[in-house]
Amino acid sequence: MPLIRIQSEDFDVGAEFSALVSGRADIGGTGCFIGRVREADGSRRLTAMTLEHYPGMTERAIGRLAAEAETRWALLGCTVMHRVGRLLPGDNIVLVLAAARHRAASLEATGFLIDWLKTRAPFWKREEFADGAAEWVAARAADDAAAARWGTG
Amino acid sequence: MPLIRIQSEDFDVGAEFSALVSGRADIGGTGCFIGRVREADGSRRLTAMTLEHYPGMTERAIGRLAAEAETRWALLGCTVMHRVGRLLPGDNIVLVLAAARHRAASLEATGFLIDWLKTRAPFWKREEFADGAAEWVAARAADDAAAARWGTG
Amino acid sequence: MVRVLYFAWLRERVGRAEEALPLPAGVATVGALMAWLQERDPAHAAAFANSRLVRVAVNQEFADPDAPIGDGDEIAFFPPVTGG
Amino acid sequence: MVRVLYFAWLRERVGRAEEALPLPAGVATVGALMAWLQERDPAHAAAFANSRLVRVAVNQEFADPDAPIGDGDEIAFFPPVTGG
Numbered sequence: 001m002p003l004i005r006i007q008s009e010d011f012d013v014g015a016e017f018s019a020l021v022s023g024r025a026d027i028g029g030t031g032c033f034i035g036r037v038r039e040a041d042g043s044r045r046l047t048a049m050t051l052e053h054y055p056g057m058t059e060r061a062i063g064r065l066a067a068e069a070e071t072r073w074a075l076l077g078c079t080v081m082h083r084v085g086r087l088l089p090g091d092n093i094v095l096v097l098a099a100a101r102h103r104a105a106s107l108e109a110t111g112f113l114i115d116w117l118k119t120r121a122p123f124w125k126r127e128e129f130a131d132g133a134a135e136w137v138a139a140r141a142a143d144d145a146a147a148a149r150w151g152t153g
Numbered sequence: 154m155p156l157i158r159i160q161s162e163d164f165d166v167g168a169e170f171s172a173l174v175s176g177r178a179d180i181g182g183t184g185c186f187i188g189r190v191r192e193a194d195g196s197r198r199l200t201a202m203t204l205e206h207y208p209g210m211t212e213r214a215i216g217r218l219a220a221e222a223e224t225r226w227a228l229l230g231c232t233v234m235h236r237v238g239r240l241l242p243g244d245n246i247v248l249v250l251a252a253a254r255h256r257a258a259s260l261e262a263t264g265f266l267i268d269w270l271k272t273r274a275p276f277w278k279r280e281e282f283a284d285g286a287a288e289w290v291a292a293r294a295a296d297d298a299a300a301a302r303w304g305t306g
Numbered sequence: 307m308v309r310v311l312y313f314a315w316l317r318e319r320v321g322r323a324e325e326a327l328p329l330p331a332g333v334a335t336v337g338a339l340m341a342w343l344q345e346r347d348p349a350h351a352a353a354f355a356n357s358r359l360v361r362v363a364v365n366q367e368f369a370d371p372d373a374p375i376g377d378g379d380e381i382a383f384f385p386p387v388t389g390g
Numbered sequence: 391m392v393r394v395l396y397f398a399w400l401r402e403r404v405g406r407a408e409e410a411l412p413l414p415a416g417v418a419t420v421g422a423l424m425a426w427l428q429e430r431d432p433a434h435a436a437a438f439a440n441s442r443l444v445r446v447a448v449n450q451e452f453a454d455p456d457a458p459i460g461d462g463d464e465i466a467f468f469p470p471v472t473g474g
Contacts, residue, residue, distance in 0.1 A: 014167020017187065025192035025242035029267075032185035033260060034170065035390070039178035051390060052314055054382060057366035082390050089178035094390050103267055107186060111260050114182075118256065119389040124314035136315045139386040188474070204474060205398055207466060210450035235474050247474050272473040277398035289399045292470040 002066030002078040004059050008085040011095050020077045020097050027076050029103035031110030033096045035118070039089035045130035051084045051093070051123050058082075058122040065116050069098065072112075073105040080113065082123070094118075115149070155219030155231040157212050161238040164248050173230045173250050180229050182256035184263030186249045188271070192242035198283035204237045204246070204276050211235075211275040218269050222251065225265075226258040233266065235276070247271075268302070308339075308375060312353070313384035316360065319353035320383075329377055336362050337371035339381060359385055392423075392459060396437070397468035400444065403437035404467075413461055420446050421455035423465060443469055 003020075005011075013034060021027050037049050066078045077099040087093060094117060098109035125137040156173075158164075166187060174180050190202050219231045230252040240246060247270060251262035278290040308329050312320045330342050340360070343350040354360055362369045363382040375381055392413050396404045414426050424444070427434040438444055446453045447466040459465055 012167060013170045014165060017166045021187075021189065021243075023243070025190070027189055028191040029189070030187045031263075032187065033256060034174075034183045034185065035256065036174065036180055036182070037178070038181040038254065054311070054313055054363070054366070054384065057363055057382070060366060090174075090176070101191065103186060103188065103271065107260065107264050107267070110184075114256055114260070117390050120387060121390050122384075122387045123390040124385060125388045125390075126314070136385065137388045139388050207395070207397055207447070207450070207468065210447055210466070213450060270474050273471060274474050275468075275471045276474040277469060278472045278474075279398070289469065290472045292472050 002063060002070060002080065004063045004066060004079075005081045006053055006055075006059055006062075006084055007081070008083060010083065010092055011081040013095060016079050016081065016095060016097060020079050020099055024076070024099075026101065027099045028101050029106040030077075030097060030099040031103075031106035031108075032098075033094075033110050033114045034092060035094040035114070037087050037089050037091045037093060044133075046089060046127055047130050048086055048088055048128040049093075050086045050126040050128075051082075052126070053082075053084050053124075054122045061122050062117070065113065065121075069109045069113055073098070073100055073109040075100050075105070075109055078109070078113075080117070082117070082121075084123070155216060155223060155233065157216045157219060157232075158234045159206055159208075159212055159215075159237055160234070161236060163236065163245055164234040166248060169232050169234065169248060169250060173232050173252055177229070177252075179254065180252045181254050182259040183250060183252040184256075184259035184261075185251075186247075186263050186267045187245060188247040188267070190240050190242050190244045190246060197286075199242060199280055200283050201239055201241055201281040202246075203239045203279040203281075204235075205279070206235075206237050206277075207275045214275050215270070218266060218274075222262045222266050226251070226253055226262040228253050228258070228262055231262070231266075233270070235270065235274075237276070307377065309380045310339075310343075311380065311382040313382065315385060316353050316383050319349060321349050329375070334374055334376075335371065336364065336369055336373045336375055336381065339375060340371070340383075354383075361386055391461065393464045394423075394427075395464065395466040397466065399469060400437050400467050403433060405433050413459070418458055418460075419455065420448065420453055420457045420459055420465065423459060424455070424467075438467075445470055 079097040081095040096113045098106050100106040128134045232250040234248040249266045251259045253259040281287045309326050311324050317323050333339050333342050344354050393410050395408050401407050417423050417426050428438050
């Protein structure tokens with residue numbers, strides 16, 4: 001069963017890794033990705049980003065994708081933590097951990113999950129810029145292409 | 154400059170991640186891989202694995218590859234920690250962290266580095282099994298193919 | 307009663323995050339509910355004006371405008387998701 | 391003097407991790423040094439018997455059997471690397 005958590009608080013990368021693998025001698029590789037808020041967005045300086053989700057639906061959608069990844073890559077464990085609320089440049093946003101017998105499966109599953117999370121997961125982003133502008137982000141075609149590689153809907 | 158460390162002690166995934174990214178608002182994604190000793194090796198039960206390296210040459214070789222990855226994927230930071238000595242099932246072996254502006258670069262660089270580390274890096278492995286056998290591991294063709302994908306020699 | 311939720315800029319334009327209302331007579335699909343809401347209230351009309359930018363979920367599953375709805379359902383309106 | 395290092399099962403078969411020796415007269419390449427060591431000592435002869443399994447580094451860079459060596463060099467013999 002994947003561990004899915006959506007929260008406003010930060011997550012602890014080391015603690016989540018330990019919780020996933022400790023006491024197990026069958027895990028040969030754990031892939032991991034940590035996404036963070038970047039200050040620069042093209043030529044504009046971002047001052048904050050607010051993430052909104054649909055409580056219940058978002059967790060279920062992520063849980064379903066993580067379960068799909070577990071099956072597809074025979075994962076031995078999987079953790080997705082995603083923050084919501086107002087985040088500042090340098091803040092953590094998302095953590096993906098995928099544990100498997102071998103490295104290739106763990107890294108492919110990590111890529112699959114983060115591509116989907118960053119493009120198809122039920123989140124909405126509102127960005128605030130140093131010039132005072134604030135706007136909801138529109139879906140991006142390039143990200144859709146990245147997720148489409150995996151054949152997910 | 155990549156941070157390369159070869160040591161007998163364990164590493165702390167959370168601390169290395171923090172050291173790599175803290176205080177920076179330009180890193181959007183950090184790819185990570187943690188390799189660990191697996192107990193099962195085919196049908197045999199592994200009881201210990203001893204890793205030997207060539208002090209000096211191994212660090213230089215890893216540093217060179219990490220610098221190549223930094224250039225190729227415009228990394229904003231890179232850490233490789235590798236343990237040597239006698240390790241037990243469930244012990245950590247290797248940590249790779251690759252930080253970049255975007256997720257694709259960070260994960261590709263992570264895959265590139267771990268494929269090379271697991272196949273071409275100057276390490277030698279001696280495995281001990283529950284049946285009492287102990288043997289030096291021979292180079293594996295499948296791993297060579299994985300590293301060859303990246304066009305490294 | 308149905309529970310209707312709004313997210314992101316749809317929430318802002320509608321002016322609320324959530325409302326509970328008796329399912330109006332003759333409203334049996336997502337599309338019919340949208341039309342009914344637009345007719346009732348200028349804020350909803352403005353929020354739903356560009357229907358290409360409106361996505362729907364019924365009971366937390368993505369749904370089409372012709373998806374049936376019934377008493378007790380949770381219907382959510384939101385912009386295309388942008389990911390995390 | 392040259393410094394000669396051995397790793398993994400080559401170290402075990404040679405019976406030492408490292409030795410320092412004056413560069414023998416007429417020995418100017420890695421291959422010549424290997425031949426000289428094999429001739430001098432049965433343990434080296436056994437270790438180097440299957441030359442397909444012996445890799446070499448000169449001053450911590452991979453090298454071929456015909457690579458030149460000279461006074462002060464560090465020459466290392468080891469099996470094909472197996473990675474970490």
